[in-house]
Amino acid sequence: MSFLFEAGHRGCAGCCDAMVAKFVLMAAGEDCIIISPTGCLEVMTTPYPESSWGVPWIHSLFENAASVASGVEAGLKALGKFEKTKVIAMGGDGATLDIGIRGISGAFERGHDITYVCIDNEAYMNTGVQRSGATPFDASTTTSPAGSESFGNQRPKKDMPAILAAHGAPYIATCSLGYPKDLIKKVKKALDVEGPTYIHAHAPCTTGWGFDTSKTVEIAKLAVQTGLWPLYEMEDGEITSVKKIGKQKKPVEDYLRMQRRFKHLFTKEGGDEELKKIQVLADKNIVKFGLE
Amino acid sequence: MAVIRDLNKDKMDVVEGSYAVAHSVKVCKPNVISAYPITPQTHIVEDLSQFMADGEIPNCEYINVESEFSALSALVGSSAVGARCYSATTSQGLELMHEILFNVSGMRLPIVMTIANRAVSAPINIWNDQQDSISQRDTGWIQLYAEDLQEASDMTAQAFKIAEDKDVMLPAMACMDGFILSHVYEPMVLLEQDLVDEYLPTYAPEYTLDTKNPLTFGAFADPEIYTEFRYLQQKAMDNALPKIEEAANDFHKVFGRYYGGLVDEYETEDAEIILMAMGSVVGTIKDTIDGLRAKGVKVGLLKVRSFRPFPVEAIHNAIKNAKVVVAIDKNISLGLNEGALFTETKASLYNTNIDMPVIGRMIGHGGRDIPVSTIEKIVDEAANVMKSGISVESQYADLKEELL
Amino acid sequence: MSIRLGGVCEPGSTRVNKTGGWRTFRPVYDYDKCIKCKLCELLCPDMSVLEWENGYFQFDYDFCKGCGICANECPKNAISMVLEEK
Numbered sequence: 001m002s003f004l005f006e007a008g009h010r011g012c013a014g015c016c017d018a019m020v021a022k023f024v025l026m027a028a029g030e031d032c033i034i035i036s037p038t039g040c041l042e043v044m045t046t047p048y049p050e051s052s053w054g055v056p057w058i059h060s061l062f063e064n065a066a067s068v069a070s071g072v073e074a075g076l077k078a079l080g081k082f083e084k085t086k087v088i089a090m091g092g093d094g095a096t097l098d099i100g101i102r103g104i105s106g107a108f109e110r111g112h113d114i115t116y117v118c119i120d121n122e123a124y125m126n127t128g129v130q131r132s133g134a135t136p137f138d139a140s141t142t143t144s145p146a147g148s149e150s151f152g153n154q155r156p157k158k159d160m161p162a163i164l165a166a167h168g169a170p171y172i173a174t175c176s177l178g179y180p181k182d183l184i185k186k187v188k189k190a191l192d193v194e195g196p197t198y199i200h201a202h203a204p205c206t207t208g209w210g211f212d213t214s215k216t217v218e219i220a221k222l223a224v225q226t227g228l229w230p231l232y233e234m235e236d237g238e239i240t241s242v243k244k245i246g247k248q249k250k251p252v253e254d255y256l257r258m259q260r261r262f263k264h265l266f267t268k269e270g271g272d273e274e275l276k277k278i279q280v281l282a283d284k285n286i287v288k289f290g291l292e
Numbered sequence: 293m294a295v296i297r298d299l300n301k302d303k304m305d306v307v308e309g310s311y312a313v314a315h316s317v318k319v320c321k322p323n324v325i326s327a328y329p330i331t332p333q334t335h336i337v338e339d340l341s342q343f344m345a346d347g348e349i350p351n352c353e354y355i356n357v358e359s360e361f362s363a364l365s366a367l368v369g370s371s372a373v374g375a376r377c378y379s380a381t382t383s384q385g386l387e388l389m390h391e392i393l394f395n396v397s398g399m400r401l402p403i404v405m406t407i408a409n410r411a412v413s414a415p416i417n418i419w420n421d422q423q424d425s426i427s428q429r430d431t432g433w434i435q436l437y438a439e440d441l442q443e444a445s446d447m448t449a450q451a452f453k454i455a456e457d458k459d460v461m462l463p464a465m466a467c468m469d470g471f472i473l474s475h476v477y478e479p480m481v482l483l484e485q486d487l488v489d490e491y492l493p494t495y496a497p498e499y500t501l502d503t504k505n506p507l508t509f510g511a512f513a514d515p516e517i518y519t520e521f522r523y524l525q526q527k528a529m530d531n532a533l534p535k536i537e538e539a540a541n542d543f544h545k546v547f548g549r550y551y552g553g554l555v556d557e558y559e560t561e562d563a564e565i566i567l568m569a570m571g572s573v574v575g576t577i578k579d580t581i582d583g584l585r586a587k588g589v590k591v592g593l594l595k596v597r598s599f600r601p602f603p604v605e606a607i608h609n610a611i612k613n614a615k616v617v618v619a620i621d622k623n624i625s626l627g628l629n630e631g632a633l634f635t636e637t638k639a640s641l642y643n644t645n646i647d648m649p650v651i652g653r654m655i656g657h658g659g660r661d662i663p664v665s666t667i668e669k670i671v672d673e674a675a676n677v678m679k680s681g682i683s684v685e686s687q688y689a690d691l692k693e694e695l696l
Numbered sequence: 697m698s699i700r701l702g703g704v705c706e707p708g709s710t711r712v713n714k715t716g717g718w719r720t721f722r723p724v725y726d727y728d729k730c731i732k733c734k735l736c737e738l739l740c741p742d743m744s745v746l747e748w749e750n751g752y753f754q755f756d757y758d759f760c761k762g763c764g765i766c767a768n769e770c771p772k773n774a775i776s777m778v779l780e781e782k
Contacts, residue, residue: 002707002708003708003743005743006708006710006711007710007711007715007743007756008713008759009710009713009715009742010713011742012761013718013719013761013762013763013764014761014765015741015763016741018741018742019741022741030503030506031503033373033501033503035369042512045710046512046705047511047512047710048511048512048513048703049511049697049703049705049706049709050511050705050709050712051511051705051707051708051709052708052710053506053508053708054506054708055503055506055707056501056503056507056508057501057507057508058368058369058372058501058508059511060365060369060392060395060399061391061395064368064392067357067361067362067365067366067369068368069369070355070357070362070366070369071326071355071365071367071368071369071370071377072370072372072373072501073369074324074326074370074375075369075370075372075375075377076373077353078323078324078370078375079323079351079373079374079375080351081373085503102358102361102362103358105358106357106358180738180739181738206763213761213762213763213764213765214764214765214767214768216741217765217769218768398703399703400701400702401702461701461702498701499701499704506707507706507707508706508707509704510703511704511705513703517699
């Protein structure tokens with residue numbers, strides 16, 4: 001018996017990257033080529049001579065997954081091998097929206113027929129939990145730590161779906177490993193749509209966020225239920241579906257309290273005010289995306 | 293073997309160097325071309341896109357990338373699926389690619405790039421010198437330097453053949469001096485399609501990204517195994533030495549043209565003074581030598597065609613009977629005050645019995661014109677070394693003192 | 697084993713690395729409570745929930761890292777995390 005994403009990888013117990021990768025491969029099947037940037041997913045799955053990948057897979061550098069994917073797509077087309085093979089770039093938030101933004105912008109502007117899956121665990125995890133452009137407001141990371149003078153990261157998350165919608169991507173979806181069937185459905189759709197499509201998957205990281213390994217899925221669900229991580233689909237720049245929260249709505253504290261990276265909001269003086277700010281962000285999302 | 297340049301007048305056209313190279317790329321049947329424009333490479337990529345627009349390159353995709361970094365990154369993906377890949381760049385673009393040059397070589401992807409050699413910023417300067425490619429000499433790319441348009445054009449086919457050889461599988465830079473060769477018109481023979489089909493086999497790598505036979509490319513190598521990867525790359529460079537000669541000889545058999553393999557010698561048999569140089573300056577030096585020989589000066593030229601792999605044995609064989617050798621460099625290693633051809637030649641002689649003085653002269657940086665008088669001056673200095681020994685080991689030969 | 701050109705690796709070859717040794721707790725099924733919803737199989741990050749007989753599942757203790765996600769998410773509390781005795 002073999003899996004397209006095999007056991008024996010060095011991911012932490014309860015690893016979010018492993019789960020998203022597994023789900024993506026369940027959606028894609030064996031007729032795909034995966035391109036990964038440097039990061040947890042790459043390092044934990046490919047210590048030479050071992051590899052967890054049951055499909056063709058390539059890693060080049062940190063910032064060029066989208067560019068390499070462009071080349072894979074072009075190469076397959078030139079050789080007449082493109083047909084049904086899906087070209088999927090899959091990597092972390094830092095590699096996608098910080099150092100890799102040049103490459104993904106170029107790839108999407110050129111309109112290659114690829115799908116890019118960003119596994120967003122909201123920091124540079126592989127190098128030790130440093131702040132990235134995807135780190136949320138008030139999160140403590142090793143380069144934006146909470147301290148006596150600081151509540152942690154003071155900048156909002158970079159809105160990558162909006163950036164790529166502006167590039168004319170025909171299909172963009174946010175999803176969460178807390179809702180795996182929704183994630184798989186959206187990845188399948190992204191793979192089917194011709195042109196550059198983007199999946200932004202929320203991935204709570206047990207080591208980086210500071211919670212028990214068994215809580216990965218639970219915390220992912222809470223992020224959605226507070227409104228902090230809205231689940232939606234965009235087609236040609238218009239939002240075409242959202243997952244409503246309705247009666248499941250939770251206050252942001254329920255989500256933040258479970259993570260060490262937000263602990264300072266509950267222990268430091270002035271933390272209450274910060275929690276209110278975060279609740280405002282969640283409420284704004286609920287209004288903006290119609291999640292009520 | 294002496295250089296053979298008998299060109300069939302019926303087959304000759306007056307074309308721009310860039311056009312000739314673009315044409316060569318076309319007939320080598322590439323599968324993926326990625327291009328980001330940078331002076332003075334622009335005409336090459338423009339001509340290629342016109343060929344694409346006119347349907348002259350079948351089975352090929354042309355990617356208008358958003359930076360040189362992506363130009364080469366895209367080719368990593370293309371090469372890994374088994375496509376024959378080409379790009380061109382220079383100067384700042386090549387420097388931007390620095391990270392990925394190592395990556396391509398380490399992954400053993402035989403991508404070919406034309407480098408239209410240009411000076412490096414700062415200060416910004418678009419004219420020719422060889423600082424750009426020389427500064428990348430440690431990255432594991434084969435580097436060949438062309439003397440004129442005909443060679444630059446023909447070198448493209450040779451570069452693919454050498455790079456894609458199963459015992460090499462390293463990427464290759466085909467270097468031609470920017471503007472001097474890229475933007476100049478000369479009568480020449482464009483690379484012939486039917487002969488290229490005979491000369492260059494189809495690219496068929498052993499390992500590709502293939503859903504029918506999935507493999508992982510680009511795993512990480514821990515301390516227990518990394519050294520052996522590097523060793524194998526060095527071994528591939530060693531294998532490239534005879535392959536470069538072979539490719540040149542085979543090219544001669546098929547096309548009837550020859551410019552030397554690893555090196556090329558001009559009037560070196562009885563030379564007391566030997567000048568060593570790479571690229572278009574070779575033409576000027578040959579003219580200078582003709583003039584000096586007529587006056588009885590025993591001077592010769594060793595054209596170094598392959599800089600990586602560095603052809604130690606070929607160089608030693610060529611210079612061993614000279615009384616003084618001058619290495620001419622269009623580049624400088626700052627902090628050492630030497631050009632790379634000089635440093636590496638000198639170092640390679642150290643533990644041998646070859647004992648003559650070797651000096652280095654840097655000229656032509658930032659596109660400074662190299663008249664015959666500059667070369668004559670260098671030959672004079674070499675003659676003085678023969679008489680009285682080395683006074684200055686390495687310096688600029690065309691420095692303008694009045695600007696300092 | 698000698699290095700292959702460019703360092704290419706065989707698919708699925710991490711299976712030589714038995715991550716089961718990482719565990720502190722191991723999951724155990726109470727099949728009376730199990731409704732065969734397949735959620736545990738879906739969620740396991742280490743492919744350590746394998747199809748068994750009659751629609752039930754069993755754990756692959758060679759690889760299970762004992763993360764406890766299956767136990768945490770099981771809608772019928774049919775999985776308990778038990779301290780490894782070694």
